Amino acid sequence: MNRVRLLVFNAALGVLDYRVPEGMPVEPGSVVVAPLGPRQILGIAWEPERLPAEAVDDARLRPLLSVLPVPPLRAELRRLIEWTADYYCAPLSSVARMVLASGGALRGPSTITEYRLTGGAPERMTPQRERAIAALEGEQATLRELSALAGVSEGVLRGLMAQGVLEPVLVDCDRPYPYAAPDHAPPVLSEAQQELAARLVDAVRQARFAPILLDGVTGSGKTEAYFEAVAEALRGGRQVLVLLPEIALTEAFLGRFSGRFGAPPVVWHSSLKSTERRRAWRAIASGEAQVVVGARSALFLPYKRLGLIVVDEAHEVSFKQDEGVRYNARDVAVMRARFEGIPVVLASATPALESLHMAETGTYEKLVLPARYGAAELPRIDLLDLTQEKPEPGRWLAPRLAGELRLRLERGEQSLLFLNRRGYAPLTLCRHCGYRFQCPNCSAWLVEHRLSRRLACHHCGHETRPPETCPECGEADCLVACGPGVERIADEVAEILPEARVALVTSDTLGSPEKAAAFIAQAEGRAIDVIVGTQLVTKGFHFPELTLVGVVDADLGLEGGDLRAAERTYQQVAQVSGRAGRGAKPGEVLIQTRHPDAPVIAALAAGDRDAFYAAETEARRHAGAPPFGRWAAIIVSSEDENEAREAARRIGATRPELPDIAIYGPAPAPMALLRGRYRHRLLINARRSASVQDVIRSWLSALPFPRGVRVSVDIDPYSFV
Ligand SMILES: [Zn+2]
Ligand SMILES: [Zn+2]
Numbered sequence: 080m081n082r083v084r085l086l087v088f089n090a091a092l093g094v095l096d097y098r099v100p101e102g103m104p105v106e107p108g109s110v111v112v113a114p115l116g117p118r119q120i121l122g123i124a125w126e127p128e129r130l131p132a133e134a135v136d137d138a139r140l141r142p143l144l145s146v147l148p149v150p151p152l153r154a155e156l157r158r159l160i161e162w163t164a165d166y167y168c169a170p171l172s173s174v175a176r177m178v179l180a181s182g183g184a185l186r187g188p189s190t191i192t193e194y195r196l197t198g199g200a201p202e203r204m205t206p207q208r209e210r211a212i213a214a215l216e217g218e219q220a221t222l223r224e225l226s227a228l229a230g231v232s233e234g235v236l237r238g239l240m241a242q243g244v245l246e247p248v249l250v251d252c253d254r255p256y257p258y259a260a261p262d263h264a265p266p267v268l269s270e271a272q273q274e275l276a277a278r279l280v281d282a283v284r285q286a287r288f289a290p291i292l293l294d295g296v297t298g299s300g301k302t303e304a305y306f307e308a309v310a311e312a313l314r315g316g317r318q319v320l321v322l323l324p325e326i327a328l329t330e331a332f333l334g335r336f337s338g339r340f341g342a343p344p345v346v347w348h349s350s351l352k353s354t355e356r357r358r359a360w361r362a363i364a365s366g367e368a369q370v371v372v373g374a375r376s377a378l379f380l381p382y383k384r385l386g387l388i389v390v391d392e393a394h395e396v397s398f399k400q401d402e403g404v405r406y407n408a409r410d411v412a413v414m415r416a417r418f419e420g421i422p423v424v425l426a427s428a429t430p431a432l433e434s435l436h437m438a439e440t441g442t443y444e445k446l447v448l449p450a451r452y453g454a455a456e457l458p459r460i461d462l463l464d465l466t467q468e469k470p471e472p473g474r475w476l477a478p479r480l481a482g483e484l485r486l487r488l489e490r491g492e493q494s495l496l497f498l499n500r501r502g503y504a505p506l507t508l509c510r511h512c513g514y515r516f517q518c519p520n521c522s523a524w525l526v527e528h529r530l531s532r533r534l535a536c537h538h539c540g541h542e543t544r545p546p547e548t549c550p551e552c553g554e555a556d557c558l559v560a561c562g563p564g565v566e567r568i569a570d571e572v573a574e575i576l577p578e579a580r581v582a583l584v585t586s587d588t589l590g591s592p593e594k595a596a597a598f599i600a601q602a603e604g605r606a607i608d609v610i611v612g613t614q615l616v617t618k619g620f621h622f623p624e625l626t627l628v629g630v631v632d633a634d635l636g637l638e639g640g641d642l643r644a645a646e647r648t649y650q651q652v653a654q655v656s657g658r659a660g661r662g663a664k665p666g667e668v669l670i671q672t673r674h675p676d677a678p679v680i681a682a683l684a685a686g687d688r689d690a691f692y693a694a695e696t697e698a699r700r701h702a703g704a705p706p707f708g709r710w711a712a713i714i715v716s717s718e719d720e721n722e723a724r725e726a727a728r729r730i731g732a733t734r735p736e737l738p739d740i741a742i743y744g745p746a747p748a749p750m751a752l753l754r755g756r757y758r759h760r761l762l763i764n765a766r767r768s769a770s771v772q773d774v775i776r777s778w779l780s781a782l783p784f785p786r787g788v789r790v791s792v793d794i795d796p797y798s799f800v
Contacts (some may be wrong), residue, residue, distance in 0.1 A: 081105075082140060084130055085113060085122030090708075092171035094132040095122070098140040105143065110185060111642030112144045115141025118156040119144060121185075123152060123775055127160065130171075148187030150364050152178060152381055155418040159379070162414055168772055168792040169404040177404065184364070185358030189252040194236070194245045195219040198538040201242040208234050212244065219248060253358040256345055259369045261310035263341035272304045275446050279308035282422035283315070283387050289422040290413050292393075292438045295448030296457060296495040297657020298621075302332075302446065305389055305424055306339050309370060313685045317386020317421075318363070319370045320377060324395035324409060326350065328619040329372060329510045329588070330595040332391075336372070347373030347380065350591075370395060375400060375408030376488055379416060385419050388412050390616050391423035394432065394644075394650055399797040407795060409434075429688075431651040432695055436706040451661075458628070458659040458666030462684045464674045474571055480629045480669050481575050488579050490610050493624045494666065495610045496568055497617065497655045498631040501537065501585045503529040503567045504560030514551035520755040528587065529566050567720040569611040569629055576609070584612030603624070608717050617655040621780040628655055630670040633680055641799045642704055645679045652683050703764055705795065711763040712793040713779070714748065714757040719787055727759035735778055755787070762799075 081099035097113050099105045109124040140547050152160075156178065164171040179185060195217055201208055205346035214229035225245075239245045268276060275293070282289045295301040312319045323329055326348045337343050345359050345368040362368035366383035375398050390398070390412050398408040409425065416423035424433055425443070441616045451457060468477040476484075476496075487494045506524045507516045518536035525534035527545065548555045558772045559568070569583045601607050602622050610616060610625075635664060636648035637786040652670060660666020672680050682691035700707045713730060717723035727745035733744045744761035753759055765771045775792055784790060 082127075082137065083111075083134060083143065084127040085111065086125045086130060086171055086175055087113070087115075087122040088118050088172050088176055089120065089597060090742070092120075093170075093172070094125075094130045096132060096135050096140055097122075098137070098142045100142045101470070102148045103143060103146060105146055105150050108153060108157060110149055110152070110179065112148040114141050114144060114264045121147075121179070122159075125157065141522045147185050149185055149383065150383065151362075153383075153532055155415075155420075156379075156381055158418045159411070159415050162418075163379075163404065163406055163411055166772065167404055167406050167794050173404050178381055179374060180376065180380065181353070181356040181360035183353055184360035188355070188361070190249045191221065191252055192247045192426060193221055194225060194240070194247055195252050197244060197246045199242070199244050201239060201244050207231050208239060208244075211235055211239065215245075243278075252354070255418055256362055256368060257437050259313060259336075259340035259342045259344065261313040261340070264339055265310075266306070266339065267348055268303060268307075269300065269450075269478050271448055271450065272300050275448060276304045276307035276574035278446060279305055279422070279424065282312040283308050283311040283317075285422075285572065286315075286317075286386065287420050287422075288417045290416065290437070290443045291422060291424045292430060292443045292445045293424050293426040293448070294435075294438075294445055295426070295428060295429055296451060296653065297780040298451040298457075298661045299428075299448035301426045301428075301448060302335060302391070305426060306336075308387055308422075308424065309389070310340070313369055315386060317384050318366065318368060318382050318388045319389070320380075320382065320385060321372045321389045321391060322375060322377060322398070322412060323372060323619075324374075324392045324397040325615065325619075326374060326592065327589050327615050328392075330592050331599055331619050331621070332372060334599075336370070340370075344370035347371055347377040349374065349376060375406075375787055377381065378411055385415075386421055388416050388421065388423040390423070390425045392427060394429050394431040395618075396647065396797055401793075401798060405791070405793045405796075407797075410795070429653045430728035432692065432699065433706045435475045436696070437528075449516050452615060456660065457686070458656055458668050460656060460668045460681065460684055460686055461671065463669050464675045465671050465673045467668070474577070475568060475631060475727065476570050476571060476629070478637045478669065481629055483577075483667070483669060484609065484629070485570065485576060487627045490626075491605075491624075492626045493602070493605070493608060493610065493736050494629065495612065495616060495621060495625055495655070495658055496572070496629045496631055497612060497614075497651075498563065498565050498568055499614050499635060499651065500533070500562075500564045501528075501587060501613055502526040502564035503570075504562055504564055506561040507534060507558055508561060509549040509551060509554065510556050510559045511549060511554040511557040512552035514549055520752065522750050522752045526564065527560055530583075531587070532623075538750065546752040560658050563631070565611050565613055572609050572611060579608040580606060581611060581674065582607040583611045584610055585618045586613070586615060589615060594732070617651055618657075621661055622656060622658070624664070625658055626660055626664050626666050628666065628667070628668045630651065630658040630672075633670045633672040634674055634677075637674070637677065641797075642702075642710065643797065645698075646695055649679050649683060649695075653688070656683075667717070703766070708767060708772055709765045710796055711765070711768070712796045713761040713763070714728060714758060714791050714793060715745065715760070715776070716753070716758045716791075717785075718756055720757045722785055722788055723759055726784050726790070727761070729782060730761060730779070730790070733760075733778065733782060735774055737769070737774065739769040740764070740771065740774060748800060760799075 083099050097295045164174045180359040211231045221232050307318050333343050364381045437443040470477050504527045507527050518541050521538045533542045572581050656668040715727040731745045741764045745759045747757040748760045
């Protein structure tokens with residue numbers, strides 16, 4: 080008898096065996112429907128030797144119901160699913176669910192009925208019928224479209240159908256994507272770009288695993304260079320995946336891509352409509368999608384013949400997923416390339432320390448673009464010591480920065496102010512009694528958003544209207560905004576430069592691709608004088624008239640106390656500085672800080688990247704932090720405060736004693752309350768050689784937890800909240 084082992088989409092069920100009915104074409108990777116009690120469940124056929132399960136008698140097996148009309152998941156993808164689940168201590172089914180990310184696509188092609196002429200003539204000709212037949216020669220469309228085209232009613236067309244003059248044709252709803260032509264508009268490359276592009280093209284031709292770090296300063300033309308590798312993959316009929324850290328960046332990228340290849344790529348991200356998802360998923364699985372540009376979730380899609388993966392802005396924190404399966408898309412991209420046997424390019428102007436280390440130890444190949452493209456030079460960077468040059472009371476921009484803004488406005492040039500804080504003010508309090516507005520669900524202040532007149536929690540989405548009176552003491556008109564957010568900085572710019580046209584760029588104002596496109600068009604059309612933005616403006620944008628970048632508070636990122644705070648600050652400020660002076664006019668950067676002597680700030684001012692990385696490397700080595708050691712976190716949460724504390728205590732009490740692993744905690748998490756759940760953390764610091772995942776798995780699997788307790792594991796965590 081034919082049996083099959085299924086990975087089913089329920090972590091509690093895991094693996095189940097079934098009988099394959101006679102003649103049903105099931106192979107490893109097939110996506111099937113199986114009965115479970117009275118219900119039907121989805122499953123993926125898997126090699127039984129790779130998925131241990133309890134033996135079940137042949138006689139007790141139930142038959143599969145059907146095979147879904149999609150290509151079986153390839154072995155390379157099945158190995159990636161296994162690796163991801165194993166490495167990140169996640170259920171296989173949760174990882175596999177990211178592959179089958181379009182319910183619509185699993186149902187197979189969806190069709191609509193169109194109509195066309197058969198060439199026959201009706202028994203009785205009328206003037207209307209005659210007109211319709213003349214107008215519809217060579218056309219094929221839905222009845223409604225044809226009726227509009229011919230200027231007759233749908234009734235007339237139905238009459239023609241009954242006479243056999245019009246015939247129905249079933250058409251796939253998902254239209255083909257336009258063709259991206261590898262040689263549509265080859266660019267003029269600098270000598271350095273050419274050399275680098277030649278190496279990337281060669282890697283694509285060789286079609287074997289090759290991890291490459293593309294290290295190039297901002298504005299050096301990394302994208303144009305790796306587009307040549309994309310072109311080579313297209314010539315060979317291979318698919319390309321380009322991962323971008325933010326959806327907001329996609330829009331700028333699409334324009335450049337279409338210019339080079341004559342058609343846009345296929346886009347994949349979480350806010351696609353379900354019909355767009357279905358169309359993209361099916362084209363990816365069939366191999367029709369040539370180039371896919373997407374957020375991290377695009378990494379797990381079932382590409383038919385992948386030839387190249389590019390991770391652009393590879394240092395970005397947003398490649399790390401912090402919910403569900405807690406994976407880092409940059410690292411999983413390298414693993415996918417390894418399983419597929421293809422090159423993977425990690426492109427960045429400020430590579431992650433881990434990536435640089437891999438290059439230095441010879442695991443990654445490093446390619447460098449040292450200079451800016453064309454006439455552009457790197458901007459001049461100056462520190463503005465806020466303890467010496469104080470802004471006026473109630474203001475946040477020092478007089479020198481304000482003066483530089485005015486100068487740019489007079490010259491007709493653009494400026495950018497960067498502050499990584501959404502909203503108007505991060506904290507609101509009562510002047511009378513000191514009451515502070517806090518989120519009821521989280522350990523966090525409510526952030527005032529003056530534009531939308533609300534107080535909002537950035538962690539759980541809780542919102543409320545700012546009250547007229549203090550909820551604590553009842554005093555009226557007593558609320559004070561403390562500290563600046565970007566909205567407040569935009570207000571300040573409007574006060575000091577009333578004639579300036581100011582654009583606010585945050586995820587609140589740039590939430591959709593349409594809005595992003597409108598902003599880019601305005602900035603390029605020079606309808607904006609001053610851009611005020613969060614980390615969204617730090618990368619990807621290329622505005623040649625932008626000559627001044629002001630960093631409103633460079634110390635902000637250093638306050639978090641997390642492992643990568645210095646690196647992140649360096650990357651953000653270096654990236655946003657890179658927006659200045661990308662055209663012919665030289666750029667200038669002013670960094671406001673209270674700690675001009677902090678190593679990261681001093682390195683930024685000196686433009687001494689190597690010094691920063693060297694100091695940071697030593698600090699990490701000393702702390703046993705990545706890349707020299709490993710971190711993992713166990714996060715315990717529950718809506719019940721006691722239950723969470725008790726579960727964390729029990730985990731702590733049963734900690735294994737091992738020579739190469741140190742375990743800290745449990746302790747209340749810095750975000751002790753998040754979305755209504757109380758949280759405790761344990762931190763694990765291990766030597767590189769330690770098998771952290773195995774230790775954690777056997778440790779936690781031995782413990783029973785109450786239903787309301789959630790225990791999640793974060794391997795290589797980015798956030799320590
Ligand atoms: Zn009060
Ligand atoms: Zn909240």
